[in-house]
Amino acid sequence: MADLITDSIEDYLKSIYDLTGNGQPASTNSLALRLGVTPASVTGMLQKLASLKHPLVNYHKHQGVKLTSKGRRAALEVIRHHRLLESWLVQTLGYSWDEVHNEAEKLEHVISEDFETRIAAATGYPERDPHGDLIPSANLIMPKDKSVSLSTLESEQEATVRRVDAQDPEFLKYLEKLGLIPGARLKTHTASLYDHVMRVHVEGRKEIAILGPAITKRIFVETL
Secondary structure, three states: OOOOOOHHHHHHHHHHHHHOOOOOOEOHHHHHHHHOOOHHHHHHHHHHHHOOOOOOEEEEOOOEEEEOHHHHHHHHHHHHHHHHHHHHHHHHHOOOOOOHHHHHHHHOOOOOHHHHHHHHHHOOOOOEOOOOOEOOOOOOOOOOOOOEEHHHOOOOOEEEEEEEOOOOHHHHHHHHHHOOOOOOEEEEEEEOOOOOOEEEEEOOOOOEEEEOHHHHOOEEEEEO
């Protein structure tokens, strides 16, 4: 019998994928914080996932965890579902980008592969979701992300916003108020070396936005 991948397991795999994006293993504590469970619960689940007939993770106590190739494919599958659903909810049902995350979290585990294919077609095979996150391809390959953090730009550089690293609705509403949404063009005017505060002009806006690192580190751009 094939190993059953439950909704809970998919949540673990997706979180491990996100936390290991820098190439380093994910720690038990970071997973516990991300998933809102105890470290003991995380340890138990990781031991289970590592001991399956076809292991989904490589886990060694005190050394963190990484996904196996099978675990990575399973993670990319649920990530693809989630991001396509967000795109569909915005394009078809009129949701705003600050509303879609929780809805997609509920639906990502239950849609069929046929439904996934139909959503992709209905939304025009998008490459990015409403927050600018790249969508894995149908054969579960994650495209390369060429964007860099806005915080790394110097003065007088021009760039296009590609994605924002945020799901909090109030934060997303604030970014939208500033015009800092995917596709927006901007120019940095000053970038302080001392307090990392940046003055940014967003194309089409009269006012200059004054942004601290709590914002600039979560906005990713491609320079022009």
